Amino acid sequence: MTLVALGFPDPSARRLKGIVRQTFRDLFRYIARYRVVYLLGVALLVLASFVATFVPIVVGRAIDAFSEGTMTMTSVWWYIGAVIGLAVIGALTMIVVRRTMLNASWEIQFDVRRDLFRHFTRLDGDFYDNYRVGDLMARLTADLNAVRMLVGIGVFQGIFTALVLSFTLYRMASLDVGLTLLTLTIVPFITLSFFILLRIIHRRYEKVQEQFSNVSAMAQENFSGIRVVKGFGIEQRELDTFKALNDEFIRRNLRLTKVDGPLFPLMELLFGIAISLLLLVGGRQVLGVGGALTIGEFSAFVFLFEGIQWPLIALGWIANMIQRGSTSWGRLRSILDERPRIRDDEATDHALEHVRGEIEFRDVSLTLEGTKVLDRVSFHVRAGESVGLTGRTGSGKTLIVNLIGRLIDPDEGEILIDGTPIRRYPVRVLRRYIGLVPQEPFLFSDTIAQNIAYGVPQTDDDEALRRRVYEVAQLAQLAGDVDDFPLGFDTPLGERGVTLSGGQRQRTAIARAIIRDPSILIFDDALSAVDTQTEAAILEGLQRVQQGRTTIVIAHRLSAFEHCDRVYVFDEGRVSESGSHDELVRQDGWYADMARRQQLEAALEEA
Numbered sequence: 001m002t003l004v005a006l007g008f009p010d011p012s013a014r015r016l017k018g019i020v021r022q023t024f025r026d027l028f029r030y031i032a033r034y035r036v037v038y039l040l041g042v043a044l045l046v047l048a049s050f051v052a053t054f055v056p057i058v059v060g061r062a063i064d065a066f067s068e069g070t071m072t073m074t075s076v077w078w079y080i081g082a083v084i085g086l087a088v089i090g091a092l093t094m095i096v097v098r099r100t101m102l103n104a105s106w107e108i109q110f111d112v113r114r115d116l117f118r119h120f121t122r123l124d125g126d127f128y129d130n131y132r133v134g135d136l137m138a139r140l141t142a143d144l145n146a147v148r149m150l151v152g153i154g155v156f157q158g159i160f161t162a163l164v165l166s167f168t169l170y171r172m173a174s175l176d177v178g179l180t181l182l183t184l185t186i187v188p189f190i191t192l193s194f195f196i197l198l199r200i201i202h203r204r205y206e207k208v209q210e211q212f213s214n215v216s217a218m219a220q221e222n223f224s225g226i227r228v229v230k231g232f233g234i235e236q237r238e239l240d241t242f243k244a245l246n247d248e249f250i251r252r253n254l255r256l257t258k259v260d261g262p263l264f265p266l267m268e269l270l271f272g273i274a275i276s277l278l279l280l281v282g283g284r285q286v287l288g289v290g291g292a293l294t295i296g297e298f299s300a301f302v303f304l305f306e307g308i309q310w311p312l313i314a315l316g317w318i319a320n321m322i323q324r325g326s327t328s329w330g331r332l333r334s335i336l337d338e339r340p341r342i343r344d345d346e347a348t349d350h351a352l353e354h355v356r357g358e359i360e361f362r363d364v365s366l367t368l369e370g371t372k373v374l375d376r377v378s379f380h381v382r383a384g385e386s387v388g389l390t391g392r393t394g395s396g397k398t399l400i401v402n403l404i405g406r407l408i409d410p411d412e413g414e415i416l417i418d419g420t421p422i423r424r425y426p427v428r429v430l431r432r433y434i435g436l437v438p439q440e441p442f443l444f445s446d447t448i449a450q451n452i453a454y455g456v457p458q459t460d461d462d463e464a465l466r467r468r469v470y471e472v473a474q475l476a477q478l479a480g481d482v483d484d485f486p487l488g489f490d491t492p493l494g495e496r497g498v499t500l501s502g503g504q505r506q507r508t509a510i511a512r513a514i515i516r517d518p519s520i521l522i523f524d525d526a527l528s529a530v531d532t533q534t535e536a537a538i539l540e541g542l543q544r545v546q547q548g549r550t551t552i553v554i555a556h557r558l559s560a561f562e563h564c565d566r567v568y569v570f571d572e573g574r575v576s577e578s579g580s581h582d583e584l585v586r587q588d589g590w591y592a593d594m595a596r597r598q599q600l601e602a603a604l605e606e607a
Contacts, residue, residue: 023325059079116140116336134218164311179282201319215242341409362415374400396570397524437506437521437523447490447492452511453468518549557598
């Protein structure tokens with residue numbers, strides 16, 4: 001029976017089959033890694049289903065022996081031993097199956113989660129701009145768990161149900177073909193119910209998972225921004241919004257439950273009707289009216305029919321699980337199908353393993369969301385030079401940094417590193433030799449020492465690493481602050497480093513960039529959260545670090561450029577001024593005007 005025969009449009013049927021087929025095709029490569037386990041499980045399921053369907057035959061023969069008066073105590077013990085032995089074999093095989101196939105499903109869940117996490121680390125920033133963190137976490141938990149249920153219990157119960165039904169129908173037909181066909185009259189009704197529910201379950205479960213993502217996303221955002229929530233005193237508003245999302249989540253779950261709810265009572269009704277027909281027709285045959293069945297054979301037939309009730313009911317449960325698992329895998333697959341725009345390709349030269357630090361922009365232009373944000377930018381930085389970038393907010397300074405690190409690619413023009421087009425460098429090599437201190441540094445929930453040493457390879461020489469951590473912390477003017485902490489560099493940081501002040505977080509990020517010993521060191525307005533005196537101390541300490549490496553400093557305080565070899569002023573995506581700090585101060589441009597303003601502000605602060 002097909003969906004089309006039941007009145008469903010053919011495209012819908014093909015789509016439903018296509019989703020399930022694609023799911024198992026994708027997951028087969030994970031299942032294949034544990035094929036020995038699954039093959040062993042299938043073999044044991046064959047044995048378990050054979051044993052389960054043979055027990056009613058043994059009981060039926062015992063009843064016939066009693067009714068014919070041929071039963072002896074020896075025979076009684078033999079039948080008892082046979083039933084117990086078969087039950088023990090069935091129980092042991094099912095225990096082994098559960099410990100193999102279900103354990104394999106947890107391994108598959110781990111494999112998929114690992115592949116997803118690896119894929120997350122390769123995706124561009126654009127991807128994370130379009131997905132909320134809570135949504136991604138929901139896919140890594142609830143959706144991944146549904147996939148595990150599919151490849152574990154779903155596969156296990158599906159195979160076992162098919163085997164039990166096959167063996168049972170064979171044994172029932174061997175007892176009486178007519179009664180077997182009679183009991184099968186309920187199958188079309190069950191099939192009809194399944195196919196109707198499949199489409200509804202798919203749609204409603206998808207909506208449930210979407211709402212779960214919304215709930216997770218809001219929870220994550222509130223946890224991350226709890227200080228803002230409390231600072232504005234809007235806890236109740238956030239609670240009301242969260243309650244509305246949860247109410248909608250409950251409503252969607254209840255709508256899904258309404259689909260599952262009628263299934264089992266409907267099965268019970270159909271089986272009750274089938275049992276009544278079986279008693280009517282089979283009873284007549286036992287009584288010798290229209291056929292010949294012994295009491296034992298009829299009893300065995302009834303036991304067998306009772307035995308297929310759960311497999312037939314389980315079909316609905318398995319179908320539900322397949323739909324949930326397929327829908328969840330579709331949500332995970334949409335992530336795995338995402339491809340980073342910035343990646344190694346056929347133009348990549350893997351022989352390039354080092355970066356000296358020479359940077360050249362040749363007529364580079366960039367358009368974002370229909371707006372030209374960089375317009376034919378050209379400049380040249382020799383290896384080991386110190387260059388400053390400044391300008392009005394939104395003039396394109398940070399975009400220059402993103403282009404150097406290949407977080408984005410230009411639409412026009414060319415960027416050269418050491419005279420080689422940047423696209424030829426392996427992304428891993430290029431970023432290995434770039435030390436970036438962002439304007440808003442992100443610190444992990446770990447110790448200060450681990451945050452500083454985050455970007456360096458792990459080593460067995462812990463003492464040498466700690467000495468290096470302390471050295472770079474001194475250069476970043478952080479060591480003095482950390483020494484005042486009770487646990488020093490072993491002080492654990494809270495979420496996003498909230499244990500530290502804004503200036504301490506930025507100095508920690510500076511130390512983290514320095515310890516990598518990069519060829520190109522970039523400060524993206526990294527000193528905005530420190531006071532003028534600390535800024536001067538940091539810049540003085542960094543002069544020794546900058547020797548021999550290319551340094552790019554982005555700042556609004558022009559004092560940061562006093563030791564730079566050259567400064568570029570950006571205005572509306574173009575280089576409007578260039579020269580040394582002293583040269584630009586002597587010119588009558590934006591830079592000179594800002595220098596006078598900042599000198600006046602400094603004088604007022606001193607006064």
